[in-house]
Amino acid sequence: MFEAPIAIKDPKLNVKSRIRDFFRLSKTDIDNSDKRKAVLLDDGGPKPAVQISAGDNCEIKPTIIILAPRTGEAICGSYSDLPPEFKKLVTEQFDKLPAERKQDVGIVDNDFYDRIDEFNKFIDSKDNLLDKIIPFVKDPDLKAILKTSGFAKKKFDAADRTTGQQIKDDVGNQFGKTGRRICNLYIRGYLTSMIKDYLEPIINDVAMSDNEKGNKITTIINNSIKFWENVYFIHGGSNSSKIAEEISHLIKKEAPYIAIHAAGPENINLAEKAFEQIDLNTVKEKGYFVSPNKEQSNSKILIFDLIIVKDGKVPIC
Amino acid sequence: MEKMSKEQLKKFLLEKELFIITNESSAKEILFDLKIKTEEDGFLTDIQTGEPVISNDDEELSIKKFGALLPGSRVFVKKNIAGYSQYLFEHE
Numbered sequence: 001m002f003e004a005p006i007a008i009k010d011p012k013l014n015v016k017s018r019i020r021d022f023f024r025l026s027k028t029d030i031d032n033s034d035k036r037k038a039v040l041l042d043d044g045g046p047k048p049a050v051q052i053s054a055g056d057n058c059e060i061k062p063t064i065i066i067l068a069p070r071t072g073e074a075i076c077g078s079y080s081d082l083p084p085e086f087k088k089l090v091t092e093q094f095d096k097l098p099a100e101r102k103q104d105v106g107i108v109d110n111d112f113y114d115r116i117d118e119f120n121k122f123i124d125s126k127d128n129l130l131d132k133i134i135p136f137v138k139d140p141d142l143k144a145i146l147k148t149s150g151f152a153k154k155k156f157d158a159a160d161r162t163t164g165q166q167i168k169d170d171v172g173n174q175f176g177k178t179g180r181r182i183c184n185l186y187i188r189g190y191l192t193s194m195i196k197d198y199l200e201p202i203i204n205d206v207a208m209s210d211n212e213k214g215n216k217i218t219t220i221i222n223n224s225i226k227f228w229e230n231v232y233f234i235h236g237g238s239n240s241s242k243i244a245e246e247i248s249h250l251i252k253k254e255a256p257y258i259a260i261h262a263a264g265p266e267n268i269n270l271a272e273k274a275f276e277q278i279d280l281n282t283v284k285e286k287g288y289f290v291s292p293n294k295e296q297s298n299s300k301i302l303i304f305d306l307i308i309v310k311d312g313k314v315p316i317c
Numbered sequence: 318m319e320k321m322s323k324e325q326l327k328k329f330l331l332e333k334e335l336f337i338i339t340n341e342s343s344a345k346e347i348l349f350d351l352k353i354k355t356e357e358d359g360f361l362t363d364i365q366t367g368e369p370v371i372s373n374d375d376e377e378l379s380i381k382k383f384g385a386l387l388p389g390s391r392v393f394v395k396k397n398i399a400g401y402s403q404y405l406f407e408h409e
Protein backbone atom coordinates (compact mmCIF):
# COMPACT_ATOMS: atom_id res chain seq x y z
CA MET A 1 0.00 0.00 0.00
CA PHE A 2 1.01 3.59 -0.48
CA GLU A 3 0.97 4.31 3.22
CA ALA A 4 4.20 6.21 3.63
CA PRO A 5 4.04 9.68 2.14
CA ILE A 6 7.24 11.62 2.13
CA ALA A 7 6.67 15.33 1.78
CA ILE A 8 9.75 17.16 0.67
CA LYS A 9 9.10 20.84 0.39
CA ASP A 10 12.65 21.94 -0.33
CA PRO A 11 13.22 21.35 -4.05
CA LYS A 12 16.98 21.45 -3.53
CA LEU A 13 16.85 18.17 -1.65
CA ASN A 14 17.37 15.01 -3.60
CA VAL A 15 14.04 13.21 -3.35
CA LYS A 16 15.43 9.80 -4.11
CA SER A 17 18.08 10.13 -1.43
CA ARG A 18 15.43 11.04 1.10
CA ILE A 19 13.36 8.00 0.17
CA ARG A 20 16.37 5.77 0.49
CA ASP A 21 17.18 7.27 3.88
CA PHE A 22 13.62 6.85 5.06
CA PHE A 23 13.48 3.22 4.14
CA ARG A 24 17.04 2.64 5.32
CA LEU A 25 17.87 1.43 1.85
CA SER A 26 21.19 1.96 0.19
CA LYS A 27 21.29 3.20 -3.39
CA THR A 28 22.31 -0.28 -4.48
CA ASP A 29 19.31 -1.83 -2.78
CA ILE A 30 16.79 0.24 -4.73
CA ASP A 31 18.73 0.28 -7.95
CA ASN A 32 19.24 -3.46 -7.92
CA SER A 33 15.79 -4.38 -6.73
CA ASP A 34 15.30 -6.36 -9.92
CA LYS A 35 18.16 -8.57 -8.84
CA ARG A 36 16.28 -9.42 -5.65
CA LYS A 37 19.00 -8.17 -3.33
CA ALA A 38 18.30 -8.73 0.32
CA VAL A 39 17.42 -5.83 2.57
CA LEU A 40 16.35 -6.15 6.16
CA LEU A 41 14.69 -3.45 8.23
CA ASP A 42 15.36 -4.19 11.85
CA ASP A 43 14.21 -1.16 13.75
CA GLY A 44 10.48 -1.82 13.72
CA GLY A 45 9.84 1.52 12.06
CA PRO A 46 7.02 2.27 9.62
CA LYS A 47 6.41 -0.61 7.29
CA PRO A 48 7.67 0.43 3.91
CA ALA A 49 5.89 -0.10 0.66
CA VAL A 50 8.92 -2.07 -0.40
CA GLN A 51 8.10 -5.63 0.61
CA ILE A 52 10.92 -7.16 2.57
CA SER A 53 11.18 -10.43 4.41
CA ALA A 54 13.95 -11.93 6.49
CA GLY A 55 16.11 -14.77 5.25
CA ASP A 56 18.95 -15.39 2.89
CA ASN A 57 16.88 -14.88 -0.21
CA CYS A 58 14.90 -11.81 0.71
CA GLU A 59 12.77 -10.30 -1.99
CA ILE A 60 11.95 -6.71 -2.78
CA LYS A 61 8.67 -6.16 -4.54
CA PRO A 62 9.02 -4.05 -7.70
CA THR A 63 9.05 -0.51 -6.52
CA ILE A 64 8.14 2.82 -8.02
CA ILE A 65 8.58 6.34 -6.78
CA ILE A 66 5.99 8.88 -7.85
CA LEU A 67 7.33 12.38 -7.80
CA ALA A 68 5.40 15.64 -8.11
CA PRO A 69 8.04 18.21 -9.13
CA ARG A 70 5.74 21.19 -8.53
CA THR A 71 5.17 20.45 -4.83
CA GLY A 72 8.34 18.47 -4.22
CA GLU A 73 6.34 15.58 -2.74
CA ALA A 74 7.06 11.96 -3.45
CA ILE A 75 5.56 8.61 -2.56
CA CYS A 76 7.00 5.15 -2.87
CA GLY A 77 5.28 1.83 -3.41
CA SER A 78 4.25 -0.86 -5.81
CA TYR A 79 2.63 -0.03 -9.14
CA SER A 80 0.12 -2.83 -8.67
CA ASP A 81 -1.15 -1.16 -5.48
CA LEU A 82 -2.06 2.09 -7.20
CA PRO A 83 -5.79 2.89 -7.52
CA PRO A 84 -7.19 1.55 -10.81
CA GLU A 85 -8.67 4.95 -11.69
CA PHE A 86 -5.18 6.51 -11.57
CA LYS A 87 -3.74 3.74 -13.75
CA LYS A 88 -6.56 4.33 -16.23
CA LEU A 89 -5.82 8.05 -16.26
CA VAL A 90 -2.11 7.41 -16.92
CA THR A 91 -2.96 5.02 -19.75
CA GLU A 92 -5.39 7.44 -21.36
CA GLN A 93 -3.22 10.54 -21.11
CA PHE A 94 -0.62 9.09 -23.47
CA ASP A 95 -3.23 8.96 -26.24
CA LYS A 96 -4.48 12.51 -25.77
CA LEU A 97 -3.39 15.74 -27.40
CA PRO A 98 -1.66 18.20 -25.04
CA ALA A 99 -4.71 20.47 -24.87
CA GLU A 100 -6.96 17.57 -23.85
CA ARG A 101 -4.79 16.17 -21.11
CA LYS A 102 -5.62 16.75 -17.47
CA GLN A 103 -2.21 15.53 -16.38
CA ASP A 104 1.28 15.09 -17.70
CA VAL A 105 2.80 11.86 -16.47
CA GLY A 106 6.29 10.76 -17.40
CA ILE A 107 7.71 7.29 -16.86
CA VAL A 108 11.43 7.30 -16.20
CA ASP A 109 13.91 4.56 -15.39
CA ASN A 110 15.44 4.83 -11.93
CA ASP A 111 19.09 5.20 -13.06
CA PHE A 112 18.18 7.47 -15.91
CA TYR A 113 16.17 9.75 -13.65
CA ASP A 114 19.34 10.70 -11.76
CA ARG A 115 21.01 11.63 -15.03
CA ILE A 116 18.15 13.72 -16.41
CA ASP A 117 17.74 15.43 -13.05
CA GLU A 118 21.37 16.54 -13.19
CA PHE A 119 21.06 17.57 -16.83
CA ASN A 120 17.94 19.63 -16.04
CA LYS A 121 19.89 21.47 -13.36
CA PHE A 122 22.65 22.15 -15.90
CA ILE A 123 20.07 23.56 -18.33
CA ASP A 124 18.55 25.75 -15.63
CA SER A 125 21.92 27.14 -14.56
CA LYS A 126 22.11 29.30 -17.73
CA ASP A 127 25.61 30.48 -17.04
CA ASN A 128 27.53 29.26 -20.02
CA LEU A 129 28.36 30.72 -23.37
CA LEU A 130 26.06 28.36 -25.24
CA ASP A 131 22.95 30.02 -23.89
CA LYS A 132 23.88 33.12 -25.89
CA ILE A 133 23.71 31.37 -29.24
CA ILE A 134 21.22 28.52 -28.70
CA PRO A 135 18.13 30.78 -28.76
CA PHE A 136 19.08 31.81 -32.31
CA VAL A 137 19.72 28.29 -33.60
CA LYS A 138 16.67 27.00 -35.48
CA ASP A 139 17.44 23.30 -35.76
CA PRO A 140 16.34 21.52 -32.54
CA ASP A 141 18.86 18.72 -33.14
CA LEU A 142 21.73 21.22 -33.34
CA LYS A 143 20.47 22.87 -30.16
CA ALA A 144 20.38 19.50 -28.41
CA ILE A 145 23.88 18.58 -29.63
CA LEU A 146 25.33 21.90 -28.48
CA LYS A 147 23.67 21.82 -25.07
CA THR A 148 24.61 18.20 -24.39
CA SER A 149 28.17 18.93 -25.51
CA GLY A 150 28.27 21.76 -22.98
CA PHE A 151 27.21 19.26 -20.32
CA ALA A 152 29.98 16.86 -21.37
CA LYS A 153 32.54 19.68 -21.28
CA LYS A 154 31.47 20.61 -17.77
CA LYS A 155 32.19 17.03 -16.67
CA PHE A 156 35.57 16.95 -18.38
CA ASP A 157 36.47 20.35 -16.87
CA ALA A 158 35.60 18.93 -13.44
CA ALA A 159 37.94 15.97 -14.13
CA ASP A 160 34.99 13.55 -14.26
CA ARG A 161 36.23 11.83 -17.39
CA THR A 162 34.02 8.76 -17.01
CA THR A 163 30.76 10.72 -17.03
CA GLY A 164 32.09 13.12 -19.67
CA GLN A 165 32.93 10.22 -21.95
CA GLN A 166 29.52 8.62 -21.34
CA ILE A 167 27.77 11.86 -22.37
CA LYS A 168 30.03 12.18 -25.42
CA ASP A 169 29.16 8.60 -26.42
CA ASP A 170 25.47 9.39 -25.94
CA VAL A 171 25.78 12.32 -28.37
CA GLY A 172 27.54 10.09 -30.91
CA ASN A 173 24.96 7.32 -30.55
CA GLN A 174 22.02 9.72 -30.85
CA PHE A 175 23.27 12.08 -33.56
CA GLY A 176 25.95 10.11 -35.41
CA LYS A 177 29.17 11.48 -36.86
CA THR A 178 28.09 15.13 -36.90
CA GLY A 179 27.03 15.01 -33.27
CA ARG A 180 30.27 13.37 -32.23
CA ARG A 181 32.32 15.93 -34.14
CA ILE A 182 30.52 18.93 -32.63
CA CYS A 183 30.86 17.41 -29.17
CA ASN A 184 34.59 16.86 -29.65
CA LEU A 185 35.10 20.40 -30.93
CA TYR A 186 33.17 21.85 -28.04
CA ILE A 187 35.02 19.81 -25.41
CA ARG A 188 38.36 20.84 -26.93
CA GLY A 189 37.35 24.50 -26.65
CA TYR A 190 37.25 25.31 -30.38
CA LEU A 191 33.57 26.20 -30.47
CA THR A 192 33.99 28.33 -27.36
CA SER A 193 36.55 30.38 -29.24
CA MET A 194 34.24 30.63 -32.26
CA ILE A 195 31.38 31.87 -30.11
CA LYS A 196 33.48 34.39 -28.20
CA ASP A 197 35.51 35.76 -31.09
CA TYR A 198 32.95 35.80 -33.85
CA LEU A 199 29.38 34.85 -33.01
CA GLU A 200 29.00 36.98 -29.89
CA PRO A 201 29.40 40.29 -31.78
CA ILE A 202 26.78 39.08 -34.26
CA ILE A 203 24.38 38.24 -31.43
CA ASN A 204 24.95 41.68 -29.90
CA ASP A 205 24.25 43.43 -33.19
CA VAL A 206 21.01 45.30 -32.52
CA ALA A 207 20.56 46.15 -36.20
CA MET A 208 20.31 42.51 -37.26
CA SER A 209 16.99 40.70 -36.90
CA ASP A 210 16.79 37.49 -34.85
CA ASN A 211 15.99 35.64 -38.07
CA GLU A 212 19.12 36.97 -39.79
CA LYS A 213 21.23 36.13 -36.75
CA GLY A 214 19.78 32.61 -36.69
CA ASN A 215 20.52 32.02 -40.38
CA LYS A 216 24.06 33.36 -40.12
CA ILE A 217 24.90 31.45 -36.95
CA THR A 218 23.50 28.18 -38.29
CA THR A 219 25.39 28.52 -41.60
CA ILE A 220 28.65 29.36 -39.88
CA ILE A 221 28.33 26.49 -37.41
CA ASN A 222 27.38 23.93 -40.07
CA ASN A 223 30.20 24.87 -42.46
CA SER A 224 32.72 25.17 -39.67
CA ILE A 225 31.83 21.74 -38.35
CA LYS A 226 32.26 20.12 -41.74
CA PHE A 227 35.63 21.73 -42.44
CA TRP A 228 36.82 22.65 -39.00
CA GLU A 229 40.52 22.34 -39.73
CA ASN A 230 40.17 24.78 -42.64
CA VAL A 231 38.22 27.51 -40.83
CA TYR A 232 39.89 30.37 -38.97
CA PHE A 233 38.16 32.55 -36.39
CA ILE A 234 40.43 35.55 -35.86
CA HIS A 235 41.16 36.76 -32.34
CA GLY A 236 43.70 39.12 -30.77
CA GLY A 237 46.40 36.46 -30.69
CA SER A 238 46.01 35.31 -34.31
CA ASN A 239 49.15 35.40 -36.48
CA SER A 240 48.32 36.69 -39.98
CA SER A 241 51.44 35.30 -41.65
CA LYS A 242 50.97 31.86 -40.13
CA ILE A 243 47.32 31.76 -41.22
CA ALA A 244 48.24 32.85 -44.77
CA GLU A 245 50.90 30.13 -44.90
CA GLU A 246 48.47 27.47 -43.72
CA ILE A 247 45.83 28.57 -46.22
CA SER A 248 48.35 28.44 -49.07
CA HIS A 249 49.17 24.90 -48.02
CA LEU A 250 45.47 23.96 -47.95
CA ILE A 251 45.05 25.39 -51.47
CA LYS A 252 47.95 23.31 -52.75
CA LYS A 253 46.23 20.28 -51.23
CA GLU A 254 43.00 21.43 -52.93
CA ALA A 255 40.93 21.51 -49.73
CA PRO A 256 37.27 21.95 -50.73
CA TYR A 257 36.41 24.75 -48.29
CA ILE A 258 38.55 27.35 -46.54
CA ALA A 259 37.27 30.33 -44.54
CA ILE A 260 38.38 33.22 -42.37
CA HIS A 261 35.87 34.92 -40.08
CA ALA A 262 36.52 38.07 -38.07
CA ALA A 263 34.46 40.59 -36.10
CA GLY A 264 35.56 44.03 -34.94
CA PRO A 265 38.19 46.39 -36.48
CA GLU A 266 41.32 44.86 -34.87
CA ASN A 267 40.44 41.30 -35.79
CA ILE A 268 39.42 42.34 -39.30
CA ASN A 269 42.76 44.10 -39.73
CA LEU A 270 44.53 40.83 -38.90
CA ALA A 271 42.22 38.88 -41.25
CA GLU A 272 42.87 41.30 -44.14
CA LYS A 273 46.61 41.09 -43.57
CA ALA A 274 46.36 37.31 -43.88
CA PHE A 275 44.25 37.66 -47.05
CA GLU A 276 46.82 40.04 -48.63
CA GLN A 277 49.54 37.40 -48.21
CA ILE A 278 47.65 34.69 -50.10
CA ASP A 279 48.74 34.25 -53.72
CA LEU A 280 45.47 34.80 -55.56
CA ASN A 281 46.87 33.67 -58.91
CA THR A 282 47.56 30.20 -57.51
CA VAL A 283 44.13 30.20 -55.91
CA LYS A 284 42.41 30.94 -59.25
CA GLU A 285 44.60 28.47 -61.17
CA LYS A 286 43.42 25.75 -58.83
CA GLY A 287 39.80 26.57 -59.69
CA TYR A 288 38.81 28.29 -56.46
CA PHE A 289 36.21 30.97 -56.11
CA VAL A 290 37.26 33.67 -53.64
CA SER A 291 34.65 35.71 -51.83
CA PRO A 292 35.86 38.38 -49.41
CA ASN A 293 32.95 40.15 -47.80
CA LYS A 294 33.02 43.02 -45.34
CA GLU A 295 29.72 44.11 -43.85
CA GLN A 296 28.94 47.00 -41.61
CA SER A 297 25.55 46.97 -39.97
CA ASN A 298 23.64 50.00 -38.72
CA SER A 299 25.00 49.33 -35.26
CA LYS A 300 28.57 49.80 -36.62
CA ILE A 301 29.65 46.22 -35.92
CA LEU A 302 32.06 45.27 -38.64
CA ILE A 303 32.12 41.66 -39.87
CA PHE A 304 34.61 40.16 -42.34
CA ASP A 305 34.12 36.77 -44.00
CA LEU A 306 36.53 35.31 -46.52
CA ILE A 307 35.25 32.14 -48.17
CA ILE A 308 37.44 30.18 -50.60
CA VAL A 309 35.63 27.30 -52.28
CA LYS A 310 36.33 24.98 -55.18
CA ASP A 311 34.12 25.69 -58.22
CA GLY A 312 32.24 28.36 -56.27
CA LYS A 313 30.13 25.85 -54.37
CA VAL A 314 30.18 24.90 -50.74
CA PRO A 315 30.69 21.13 -50.89
CA ILE A 316 28.18 18.84 -49.24
CA CYS A 317 29.66 16.25 -46.91
CA MET B 318 5.39 9.68 10.33
CA GLU B 319 1.85 10.19 9.19
CA LYS B 320 0.15 7.57 7.06
CA MET B 321 -1.33 8.57 3.78
CA SER B 322 -5.07 8.26 3.61
CA LYS B 323 -6.89 7.29 0.43
CA GLU B 324 -8.03 10.89 0.07
CA GLN B 325 -4.49 12.20 0.41
CA LEU B 326 -3.25 9.68 -2.10
CA LYS B 327 -6.01 10.63 -4.53
CA LYS B 328 -5.16 14.32 -4.17
CA PHE B 329 -1.47 13.62 -4.67
CA LEU B 330 -2.12 11.56 -7.78
CA LEU B 331 -4.12 14.39 -9.33
CA GLU B 332 -1.07 16.67 -9.46
CA LYS B 333 -0.74 18.27 -12.89
CA GLU B 334 2.75 16.87 -13.46
CA LEU B 335 4.03 13.56 -12.13
CA PHE B 336 7.02 11.38 -12.79
CA ILE B 337 6.79 7.66 -12.17
CA ILE B 338 10.31 6.46 -11.47
CA THR B 339 10.59 2.75 -12.13
CA ASN B 340 12.89 -0.21 -12.13
CA GLU B 341 12.83 -2.75 -14.93
CA SER B 342 10.09 -4.94 -13.45
CA SER B 343 7.65 -2.12 -12.78
CA ALA B 344 8.47 -0.52 -16.15
CA LYS B 345 7.32 -3.74 -17.84
CA GLU B 346 4.10 -3.65 -15.85
CA ILE B 347 3.36 0.00 -16.62
CA LEU B 348 4.25 -0.32 -20.31
CA PHE B 349 1.95 -3.33 -20.58
CA ASP B 350 -0.93 -1.13 -19.40
CA LEU B 351 0.06 1.24 -22.21
CA LYS B 352 -0.27 -1.73 -24.60
CA ILE B 353 3.46 -2.19 -24.96
CA LYS B 354 4.60 -5.78 -24.51
CA THR B 355 8.08 -6.86 -23.48
CA GLU B 356 9.01 -9.84 -25.64
CA GLU B 357 11.10 -12.77 -24.40
CA ASP B 358 14.22 -11.29 -25.97
CA GLY B 359 13.57 -8.01 -24.14
CA PHE B 360 12.48 -5.97 -27.16
CA LEU B 361 9.29 -3.94 -26.91
CA THR B 362 6.31 -4.42 -29.21
CA ASP B 363 3.19 -2.31 -29.68
CA ILE B 364 0.39 -4.77 -28.89
CA GLN B 365 -2.14 -2.94 -31.10
CA THR B 366 -0.04 -2.79 -34.25
CA GLY B 367 2.37 -5.65 -33.66
CA GLU B 368 5.18 -3.29 -34.68
CA PRO B 369 8.40 -2.95 -32.71
CA VAL B 370 8.68 0.13 -30.50
CA ILE B 371 11.14 2.64 -31.97
CA SER B 372 13.07 5.06 -29.79
CA ASN B 373 13.85 8.64 -30.81
CA ASP B 374 17.13 7.57 -32.39
CA ASP B 375 15.11 5.43 -34.84
CA GLU B 376 16.21 2.11 -33.38
CA GLU B 377 14.19 -0.77 -31.96
CA LEU B 378 13.98 -0.46 -28.21
CA SER B 379 14.55 -3.10 -25.56
CA ILE B 380 13.43 -2.92 -21.93
CA LYS B 381 17.10 -2.88 -20.86
CA LYS B 382 17.64 0.35 -22.79
CA PHE B 383 14.32 1.96 -21.89
CA GLY B 384 15.09 5.36 -20.38
CA ALA B 385 11.88 7.35 -20.41
CA LEU B 386 8.46 7.94 -21.85
CA LEU B 387 8.10 11.63 -21.27
CA PRO B 388 5.10 13.87 -20.68
CA GLY B 389 3.37 15.16 -23.76
CA SER B 390 4.51 12.53 -26.19
CA ARG B 391 4.69 8.87 -27.05
CA VAL B 392 8.35 9.30 -27.86
CA PHE B 393 10.47 6.62 -26.24
CA VAL B 394 13.88 7.79 -25.08
CA LYS B 395 16.73 5.39 -24.45
CA LYS B 396 19.00 5.72 -21.43
CA ASN B 397 20.83 8.38 -23.40
CA ILE B 398 21.11 11.95 -22.19
CA ALA B 399 21.45 13.27 -25.75
CA GLY B 400 18.14 11.58 -26.61
CA TYR B 401 16.54 13.31 -23.64
CA SER B 402 18.05 16.62 -24.75
CA GLN B 403 16.62 16.08 -28.24
CA TYR B 404 13.17 15.51 -26.73
CA LEU B 405 13.47 18.74 -24.71
CA PHE B 406 14.40 20.92 -27.68
CA GLU B 407 11.76 19.36 -29.92
CA HIS B 408 9.10 20.11 -27.30
CA GLU B 409 10.24 23.53 -26.08
